[in-house]
Structures are given as structure tokens and as C-alpha cells.
Amino acid sequence: MYFVLAMTVLFVLLSIHFFFSAEKLQRKLIIQRREGENTRKENKELVDSMALISNRHEEFSKTVLQKKIAQAKSNENEVLVQQLELISPLIHNYSLIFRECLKGKGGLKSVAKKCFDNHDEKAFKQFIALLVTSDKRMKRYWSSNNLNGFLFLIDGLLNLDVESDSTDITEQKLSTKASAQSDN
Numbered sequence: 001m002y003f004v005l006a007m008t009v010l011f012v013l014l015s016i017h018f019f020f021s022a023e024k025l026q027r028k029l030i031i032q033r034r035e036g037e038n039t040r041k042e043n044k045e046l047v048d049s050m051a052l053i054s055n056r057h058e059e060f061s062k063t064v065l066q067k068k069i070a071q072a073k074s075n076e077n078e079v080l081v082q083q084l085e086l087i088s089p090l091i092h093n094y095s096l097i098f099r100e101c102l103k104g105k106g107g108l109k110s111v112a113k114k115c116f117d118n119h120d121e122k123a124f125k126q127f128i129a130l131l132v133t134s135d136k137r138m139k140r141y142w143s144s145n146n147l148n149g150f151l152f153l154i155d156g157l158l159n160l161d162v163e164s165d166s167t168d169i170t171e172q173k174l175s176t177k178a179s180a181q182s183d184n
Contacts, residue, residue, distance in 0.1 A: 050102060051095070058094035064158055065091050086126055087157050089119040094154065101147035108145045108153075 065084060072080040090097070093115040100107040116124035131142050141153035 051099065054095040054098035057098070058091070061091045061094055061154055061158065068158065083130060086123065086130060089115045089123060090127070090154065090157070097150060098147065101150050108142075108147075108150050 065088060069081060069084045072084060090112060093111075097108065097111045097115065100111040112127075113124050116127060131138050138153065138156050141149040141156060143149070
């Protein structure tokens, strides 16, 4: 009889222990679920923010490109207009390239090639030729083949055009002064 009573007490104590252990595990599970949901919400907010940033920067880059094309046309700088029109597929697909570069390594060149191929079959080769003839920084940005390289490449291409435009204007002013002095 004592044996049966001892076994019953043992089973009751084990049941109480397992009950409290299960309750503790259940609380931990609930906390983990909440943390998982919060992490998913934060992740979604960050992804939405990155998409918004890429769209805003695309709009900004398009505006800068259009202003530079208009300025180059008013200065009758056909070489600069051609260069700007050559990089326009890259600018017009900015947010797409941005998102693809975010997904993983090696996305810049393949996505850029698709964007250029949709625009014109020869445009990608011409763009590569432009990069080859540009300075080493542009080549380095392109060869990095990642998001950081893409951001610097776009910035460099837009600023490179400013540098070449300003040197052309300076050369035009100098030639105008020289011709005015030779007339006197």
C-alpha cells in the first residue's frame, strides 16, 4: 500500500513538474513568435524604405539627365548629347537595377545588359566602349558588379558629363577670346 501511495505521489510530482515545464516552454514559444513577427514587420518596412529610396533616386537621376540633355542641346554639344542618351537606359531602369543588386552579388552587369538590350541591341556595346574610354574609377565601379558600384557609377556618369561639358564650354570661351583678340 505504501508502494502504491509512493508511486502515486511520484506521478503527481512528475506531472506537476512537466506541467510547469510545458508552461515555461509555451511562454518562450509565444515570446519567440512575437519576436519573429516583429522582425518580419521591420524587414518589410526596411524593404519598403529601400524601394522608396530607389524610386526617389531614380526620379532625381532622370531629372538630372533631362536637364543635362537640354543643356547640352542648347550648347550644341552633340557628343555630350549622345553620351547622355547612351546612359539613359541605365537611368530609366534605375530602381530595377537597384533592387536586383540588393538581391545578391553579380547583378549589375546582367541586369544592365538586359535593360540595354530592351532599348537597343548595340547600346550595351556602345556603353561598354564608353566605360573603357572613361577614367579608371568608372571601370572600377562597373567591375565591382554590386549595388555600391552601381550607385557610384551613376553618380560618376552624371558628373563625368558635367566635367566634359564644363571643359567644352571653357574651350569655347577660350577660342572665342582668341578669335576676338586676333580680330583686333
